[in-house]
Amino acid sequence: MLIDPAGRKFSYLRLSITDVCNFKCVYCLPDGYQCDHDREFLSLNEISNTISAFAHHGITKLRITGGEPTLRKDFIDVIRVAKDTPGITKIAATTNGFSMHKHINDWVDAGLNAINVSIDTLDPRMFNTITGHDKFNTVMKGIDAALESGIESVKINSVLMKQYNGQELDTFLAYLKHRPVTMRFIELMQTNDNKAFFDKNHVSGQSIKVRLRAAGWQPV
Incomplete structure (x- = not known):
């Protein structure tokens, strides 16, 4: 079992299988994906060996991420490899959802248990902007x-984000009311090169929590 110096046990692995993304989100890749050198991502065999090694040390849940992981032509094979790894009981993926409508059933049949979809707005025009x-x-x-x-x-x-979708909290909450979907609001991260953008757009998690409590939402 993987245990850190504080005694915490780790059973969850996030595995990035590509850094390529086909979206140009304003807070992540505003100029789109760019690479000026040869890329050499983990092969399917290397991914299998990595998952097996971590499973040997007590990892039971795997999250497949990117970039946009579904851009890999062997994405479904990665799922199958994970499913066939002794000890792995849950396989999740994070995606921007661009091809999910065509392939989700195949992914589930291959062994995918959970999906996280990154979508920052429920307004089509704002989606295009972001x-x-x-x-x-x-x-x-x-x-x-x-x-x-x-x-x-x-x-x-x-x-x-304040200048984009910052007023859509109530819209998201209304969307959730009749759908078995878990919603996660993630704070904009400050990095070395986005301070001006961060200062103009950051919405604190605490402010969201206060608004949820005021609307009657309760912790479980």
């Missing part, structure tokens, strides 16, 4: 397909 792509309806179609697929868990990740 991501640089007119794919809102496609992503929402994918979320509906995931809910119909029988997958165990569907979560939505959203970064609220």
Whole structure:
């Protein structure tokens, strides 16, 4: 079992299988994905060996991430490799959802248990502004397909930003009322090169918590 100096046990591995992304989100890749050198990502065999090594040390849950992991042509094979690894009992993935409407059933059949979809707005025009792509309806179609697929868990990740979607909290809450979806609001991160953007757009988690409590939402 993997245990840190504080005595905490780790059973959850996040594995990035690519750094490529096809969206141009304003807070992440505003100029789109760029690479000026040869890329050499982990091969399927290397991924299998990595998962097996961590499973040997007590990892039971795997999250497949990127970049956008579904851009890999062997994404479904990665799921199968994870499913076939002794000790791995839960396989999740994080995606922008651009191809989910076409492939979610195949992913679930291969062994995917949970899906997190990054979508920062429920307004089609704002979606285009934030991501640089007119794919809102496609992503929402994918979320509906995931809910119909029988997958165990569907979560939505959203970064609220003052100048973009900062007023959409109530819209997201209304969307959740009649759907078995878990919503996660993620704070905008400050990095070395985004201080001006961060200062103009950061919405604190505490402020969201206060608004949720005021609206009657309770912790469980």
